Amino acid sequence: MTQSPPTAPPGQALGSALRWLGIVPFVLFATLFLLLPTMKIVLGAFEAPDGGFTLAHVMQLFDGPIPDYYLISIKISLASSAMGCLIGFAMAAAITLGGLPRGIRAPLLTFSGVASNFAGVPLAFAFLATLGRLGLVTVLLRDWFGINIYAPPISFNLLSFSGLTLTYMFFQIPLMILIITPALDGLKREWREAAEILGASGLQYWRMVALPILTPALLGTFALLFANAFGAVATAYALTGSSLSIVPIVLFAQIRGDVLQDPHLGYALAFGMIVVTGIANGLYVWLRARSERWMK
């Protein structure tokens, strides 16, 4: 190390030990409240009642209704992140490259900061008040246009796949805007000019230059949004109670003791969640590293 340590008061030998002492509180905290709890879950998922190793709990994940819980969770997370990416990207592109008045950008980014943090129980209330059976939009559509979205052929239900997806988008879109705006700012004007000089149309520039550069960032953000939706409990619980069986809600009910089954099923469910979000975030880290090569 080139940085010479400043003359530490307790002397040279102690100084080197002190250096490591400095991060002991943090390491202790992370171990006790982050690493050990996670390890407890992972180990518990593989622990037999007699303390030995078993795959029985994890195999339960592929049994009965549980694969369906994961499937609907993954579907909602995929759909809400896909829509979040799409709309968020369109809005971010509009404020960075779209030639809109400059005054729009800062307020929209501030609002995105607010909306991406406006999740949980209050968000569920907001959508119930808007698209619930007596919600503003439901009532207006009925009174003004004679459309009842709760009747066939629409048969909308807020407490369903489409309803939850629509609700999650409220924090997914702003998160996308916040993450992707810097990436869009990083698109160099020279690239566009070079493409135009070579005779590329606007569409060709996007398809053959901009999107390939942005792809890692887009996919990476998608992975982050996915994990974000997959782990969310409060919004879904406040919207649907326990009526929609997505994984976090089932796990919540298990922990609460509403469903008295094998206690190790809880470990296995939680372990499955770690695996899914772990894969999504591993993808994020990897793609992020790739995309940053272009952003210098």
Next chain:
Amino acid sequence: MTRIWSWIALTFGLIYFALPLIGTVEFSLRMRRGEYSFDAYRKVLADPRFQETFSYSVVMALATIVFGVLLVVPTAYWVRLKLPRLRPYVEFLTLMPLVIPPIVIVFGYLRLYNTSSWLPLTGTTMGTNLLLMFGYATLSLPYMYRAVDTGLRSIDVGTLTEAAQSLGAGWVTILARVILPNVLVAVLSGAFLTFAIVIGEFVLAALLNRPAFGPYLQLMGANRAYEPAALAVIAFAITWACMGLIQLVSRFTRHGRTA
């Protein structure tokens, strides 16, 4: 042509964001039949359970912020000054709460720190409160650490430390009177974000069975019609205030530096 598409995208997005907010405000005013009134808000604010749970969550948020600052600022400072090689690992640790869902973390707490374990934190009210605070500190760790670390990047930690030491300052003095004032803006934005996260948090408080604002919100939602909308408006206002304060603080310093 591009501009038209931009306006379309923006308008579409704004409608999507505006409708739930308008809908919530409108719904919260509908309590009295036939006319708009603030009855729902009056009911909510007069509810002793609201006052109790809200003040409980505010206290928890403040405690979390104090603990988070005491944990993160010295650590980030120390890693930058003395252990720069450890930075990627520490950063990875601080980002882990984004990977592991909160419900999994709190499940681990319940299994590790229950009454029959080696550290029976959930055995007493104070212990459970402490555990909840540690949980909140874990949830806010990614935001707090990133904010403080970014703040530290903009100052010359090494030189400041040496200057303070040559004037006879000890570590506590350096941290409290040299480093902290220099990263105060970063610390404050981390603090406001922590506040916004903690105040409405549901899963940890519900599963640790503490009387926080989040579980109260959920309970109201399950039993009442108009009050939840009023509560949602209040919660949105709080989130907005926190983000507004972050903006204000960072703008304030930018002006301070140019002056």
